[in-house]
Amino acid sequence: MVGEPVKSKLKKMGVTLEYAKDGTFPQFAAAHAADKILLLADRNTRRYAEELSLPHTSLCFIDEDEPVPDEAVCGKAVQEARSCDYVLAVGSGTLNDTAKYAALMTGKKSGVLATAPSMDGYASPVAAIMKGGFKVSEAAHVPSDILVDPAVLAAAPQEMIAAGAGDILGKYTCLTDWRLAQYHTGEAVDEEAFSDMLDAVQKVSSSVEDIARRDKCGVEKLTDALIISGLAMAEAGNSRPASGAEHHISHYLEMWFVAQKRRVPLHGIKVGLGTLVSAYLYEALERDGVTFKGDAATYLAAKAIPPVQELRTTLQKLGAPVQFSALGISRELFCETIKKAHTVRSRYTVLTLLQELGLTERYLPQLEALFY
Ligand SMILES: [Zn+2]
Structure with missing residues (x-):
């Protein structure tokens, strides 16, 4: 509650x-x-x-x-x-x-x-x-x-619970994208919305076992986080606290499913996969010593994201896919999504940074090996 x-x-x-x-x-x-x-x-x-x-x-x-x-x-x-x-x-x-x-x-x-x-x-x-x-x-x-x-x-279907959790885990990376934009481009961050959202996602993270067992308290924490996400968006006056590169990946794929007239995988399922991509990129950029304006502060903020391996295990526990191929998309579409998802919104994210630094081609094979 x-x-x-x-x-x-x-x-x-x-x-x-x-x-x-x-x-x-x-x-x-x-x-x-x-x-x-x-x-x-x-x-x-x-x-x-x-x-x-x-x-x-x-x-x-x-x-x-x-x-x-x-x-x-x-x-x-x-x-x-x-x-x-x-x-x-x-x-x-x-x-x-x-x-x-x-x-x-x-x-x-x-x-x-x-x-x-x-x-x-x-x-x-x-x-x-x-x-x-x-x-x-x-x-x-x-x-x-x-x-x-x-x-x-x-009592909701497991896939829907997994999707809700995926949508919430994506807040780790979208909040980091918000910090990146703050340090890199000077975008304003609404601190109240930011901390309300971070607090809610952390509560969900610490209840993953309960959520996976469909324990009522666990599912209630997840529901609370989903409600707070709407509240945080209202506080910020836009969807920044709830949507970053992981959502852009989801939107890009969704347009393809709609165009193909195929059943669109649940939003949070796609967001969960996008979250793995963003989390990996923040880890890899720091590991490789990639520098950019605001890098030190951004890397510090990115410490709030759990290690990508942990996120992957969490999604698996919830019964969510951890490979894009599980959605029935082609390898070509996966690569196109990584290259173009930043174009679906004019919002600065880790995928925009990757493009700006000319590093997309460098990291694409790693992303493909890990997550396709
Ligand atoms: Zn969402």
């Missing part, structure tokens, strides 16, 4: 975080006693929607196992949201994004009942939806309520 400081920071953002009491959410039910609530659920989460004891609800059922937030799904949610007072996503990922989007389009408030600790978009104001086959980020509102039942989250 997050501490009071985090709860009150969320409150200031307009977000009420409630943990279940015997599977119910009395505070939420009381606050919305008069509201007609639209419950947004898919095949995997419908049972949780049906188990919720709230007085006035209607179900917007997306009859799919893995819906994508495209025009059809979003359109249906917007349509049904018009006749309701509040939109509650019963799910993570797509459903959370769709609820935020439907709320934005209809001027209603929204919330989320988290069903899987798989992503960090719970407390985020962004709705990532698909328009014309492309993923776009709509500036939506932060959900007014985040409902957490650790028993439900601990």
Whole structure:
């Protein structure tokens, strides 16, 4: 359970975080006693929607196992949201994004009942939806309520738990990228967001055994970190505390999967792999005595990242892949990703540094041998 400081920071953002009491959410039910609530659920989460004891609800059922937030799904949610007072996503990922989007389009408030600790978009104001086959980020509102039942989250599929942990472990490298940008290019670092995020990722790191066993306390720590990630982004006013080169690698691969019309591996699974690349690069650059503006301070900051071997073992314990080839991508695509992922965002990261120093070709064979 997050501490009071985090709860009150969320409150200031307009977000009420409630943990279940015997599977119910009395505070939420009381606050919305008069509201007609639209419950947004898919095949995997419908049972949780049906188990919720709230007085006035209607179900917007997306009859799919893995819906994508495209025009059809979003359109249906917007349509049904018009006749309701509040939109509650019963799910993570797509459903959370769709609820935020439907709320934005209809001027209603929204919330989320988290069903899987798989992503960090719970407390985020962004709705990532698909328009014309492309993923776009709509500036939506932060959900007014985040409902957490650790028993439900601990029962989520292992792959989703592994993905959430991968997304959080990636904060080690994205925070280091932020320091690199600070020392190398003079970018500002929001210290409060930085330390909130680092604190949360360290708590997850020390609970990996519990998370791997799906222990309720472990999964709760993971969920807390995913919520805090959204909070840290709000504090910083951008996604710096949550996204660096490891995310750019994930985004680059995602575009390829979408273009190929293939099932996109979970975000955090790809981020976990990207984290290994970034962590290795920070280790290797220091080991090889590579110099650049701000190098000493950057190498010092990089000490916060666990050794790459340890990160690899951690991902394995969680059942996450540690080789890119496990995602079914080609060796050529892996190399292209390392070379080009820095172009997906204009944010300075270890991959940008590598390009700037002309060292990509030097480190590519090592990365390929270790992680492809
Ligand atoms: Zn992420």
